[in-house]
Amino acid sequence: MSDESMSIFSPRLAARLDALAARYPVRRSALIPMLLYAQDEIGYLSDAVVNEVAARIGITELEVRNVASYYSMLRFKPVGKYHVQVCASISCMLRGADELYRQFQKELGIGPEGVTADGLFSLERVECLGECCWAPAIAVNYDFQEELTPSSVPDILANYRGLALTEGLEPHA
Amino acid sequence: MPRLVSHPDEVKIVSRRFGQGAAQIDRYLELGGYAAVRKCLTQEPEWIISEIKASNLRGRGGAGFPTGLKWSFVPKQSAKPKYVLVNGDESEPGTCKDHLIFQHDPHAVIEGAIIAGLAIGAKLGFIYLRGEYRGLLEIMEKAVAEAYAKGFLGTHIFGTNTEFQIITHTGAGAYEVGEESALMESLEGKRGVPRIKPPFPAVVGLYGGPTVINNAETIATVPHVIEMGAAAYAAVGSPRNGGTRLFSISGHVERPGVYELPMGYNLKKMIETVAGGVRGGRALKAVVPGGCSTPVLLPEEIDIGMDFDQVGKAGSMLGSAAVIVIDDQTCMVEFALRTISFYQHESCGWCIPCREGTDWLKKTLTRFHAGYGTAKDIDNIQYLAENMMGRTFCPLGDAAAMPTLAFIKKFRKEFEEHLDGKACPFAKSADLVVV
Numbered sequence A: 001m002s003d004e005s006m007s008i009f010s011p012r013l014a015a016r017l018d019a020l021a022a023r024y025p026v027r028r029s030a031l032i033p034m035l036l037y038a039q040d041e042i043g044y045l046s047d048a049v050v051n052e053v054a055a056r057i058g059i060t061e062l063e064v065r066n067v068a069s070y071y072s073m074l075r076f077k078p079v080g081k082y083h084v085q086v087c088a089s090i091s092c093m094l095r096g097a098d099e100l101y102r103q104f105q106k107e108l109g110i111g112p113e114g115v116t117a118d119g120l121f122s123l124e125r126v127e128c129l130g131e132c133c134w135a136p137a138i139a140v141n142y143d144f145q146e147e148l149t150p151s152s153v154p155d156i157l158a159n160y161r162g163l164a165l166t167e168g169l170e171p172h173a
Numbered sequence B: 001m002p003r004l005v006s007h008p009d010e011v012k013i014v015s016r017r018f019g020q021g022a023a024q025i026d027r028y029l030e031l032g033g034y035a036a037v038r039k040c041l042t043q044e045p046e047w048i049i050s051e052i053k054a055s056n057l058r059g060r061g062g063a064g065f066p067t068g069l070k071w072s073f074v075p076k077q078s079a080k081p082k083y084v085l086v087n088g089d090e091s092e093p094g095t096c097k098d099h100l101i102f103q104h105d106p107h108a109v110i111e112g113a114i115i116a117g118l119a120i121g122a123k124l125g126f127i128y129l130r131g132e133y134r135g136l137l138e139i140m141e142k143a144v145a146e147a148y149a150k151g152f153l154g155t156h157i158f159g160t161n162t163e164f165q166i167i168t169h170t171g172a173g174a175y176e177v178g179e180e181s182a183l184m185e186s187l188e189g190k191r192g193v194p195r196i197k198p199p200f201p202a203v204v205g206l207y208g209g210p211t212v213i214n215n216a217e218t219i220a221t222v223p224h225v226i227e228m229g230a231a232a233y234a235a236v237g238s239p240r241n242g243g244t245r246l247f248s249i250s251g252h253v254e255r256p257g258v259y260e261l262p263m264g265y266n267l268k269k270m271i272e273t274v275a276g277g278v279r280g281g282r283a284l285k286a287v288v289p290g291g292c293s294t295p296v297l298l299p300e301e302i303d304i305g306m307d308f309d310q311v312g313k314a315g316s317m318l319g320s321a322a323v324i325v326i327d328d329q330t331c332m333v334e335f336a337l338r339t340i341s342f343y344q345h346e347s348c349g350w351c352i353p354c355r356e357g358t359d360w361l362k363k364t365l366t367r368f369h370a371g372y373g374t375a376k377d378i379d380n381i382q383y384l385a386e387n388m389m390g391r392t393f394c395p396l397g398d399a400a401a402m403p404t405l406a407f408i409k410k411f412r413k414e415f416e417e418h419l420d421g422k423a424c425p426f427a428k429s430a431d432l433v434v435v
Helices: A011-023 A027-042 A047-057 A061-068 A090-094 A097-108 A150-169 B025-030 B035-041 B045-054 B067-072 B097-104 B106-120 B134-149 B180-187 B216-228 B230-236 B267-274 B308-313 B332-346 B352-372 B375-388 B396-410 B412-416
Strands: A082-087 A121-126 A138-140 A143-145 B083-088 B124-129 B165-170 B211-215 B244-251 B257-262 B284-288 B322-327
Touching (some): A011 A047, A027 A047, A027 A061, A047 A061, A082 A097, A090 A097, A090 B244, B025 B134, B035 B106, B035 B216, B045 B067, B045 B106, B045 B230, B067 B106, B083 B106, B083 B216, B097 B134, B097 B216, B106 B124, B106 B211, B106 B216, B124 B134, B124 B180, B134 B165, B267 B322, B332 B396, B332 B412, B375 B412, B396 B412
Parallel strands (some): A082 A121, B124 B165
Antiparallel strands (some): A082 A138
């Protein structure tokens, strides 16, 4: 799919997906990265995303859904602009992950997999992030933050609220 | 950014370029990088394999299989292309060493992959990183682009007639994909479900071609083995366990971190000296020696050398060398529940003993920890775990069952203290959060 006008993605992403499809010995190997990069831009795997990725790979939408449903990072419904993932695994648990998670719940007023009313934040408890020696850790979208305490939470949230404000003021590229 | 730590007992081989800016290719070259692969280009593949064999390098992913032997299983002649696969799906709770390799020394992974390719006669390698490591993938991608620009990757690497290409690849969240055959399925764009073995990947792997798949730490170690020489590298470790290991020490210690220590280093000393002992001067209750799938050890069991053989003799496993330290304020029932919750979440569902076993174990332990356990539950947990062992395509079922059996065996009294509606003796607050 090189005709960009047919794509629901930005020209930049469409070009990236074109390159992905061409780089592997077998085209289908591009499926999982394609879904993840598409999700990064659109926010989730909407019907339109599934449809376009299926066409790009040359498999059915059912096959795409069958694969996507296996991977915990791929999702079929939207999350907040900043998706806060609090590690729940043992090394983080030993160093206060539960208390950290409760503080996020309290400050955001949302439960597991909830989204704030302004759409800015969502919250999820996830399994091991590979940050065990710097516990407890979180990932906000793809950004790791380590060695946190419940008292770190207000600053983290304020930081992202500020970022959203700055981004909101910038004209769209 | 993850903090780097240091201790005088460390022998820095794999981590020697950490914190030195070696993610930049020019700095990596300044620090002696890409010398090992140049040396290998002047040698026969058999020489490379014999060096790796003689170094006693064993797989750093967890199983500890001798790397040189694994490479030697790849047939010389093959109708289908051969591949090198670097496993960077680091997901075993407690383990965060590959994280530092990708961050600080991505060119060591590239160099190691090229050497593996020369050894088995592959022209294409893949570096697979877990999806959560996006920032690290970008570092890796930049390093690969630099290596192409210098002519270290491509159709004529280092000006020779040898071809080697590398493709970086992101996963999208799955522990199971760290299992070698599941990783190949995932890389082929499918659900990460394991394949039945045999055939082993060395014969039928990625796209049906002979494939060498190694953990990222193993691959990053390879150039150092070539540089130091096999004998010198082997001499650093203990018998049949060459070199060093990146130990991820986490949990209730004063100075958690990733420390590079010789194979066979004493576990007790590692906790008490290197990591500064149990946090806050508390008493030690238990140690998980090699990632959360390895059976727990009691304080009286930790005066052992940390290599594959000695930890095995002590009834556990060195695994991914992730040492998780637990103090006396920790509820082992909750610890067992959190461990099994992980495996229940990550079981791919293909093999029934694992899918159903992890689910029932989680359900039983959740009820048990909430104070609704019955005496029969303890035996049931054991029965369930015993019946998962060895009955699945891949080791995930065993990985869930083994620690569970050890928790019941070594902390049965603590399980009994939760019976008859009694509240958890360690409860910090009324509600337990379960994923």
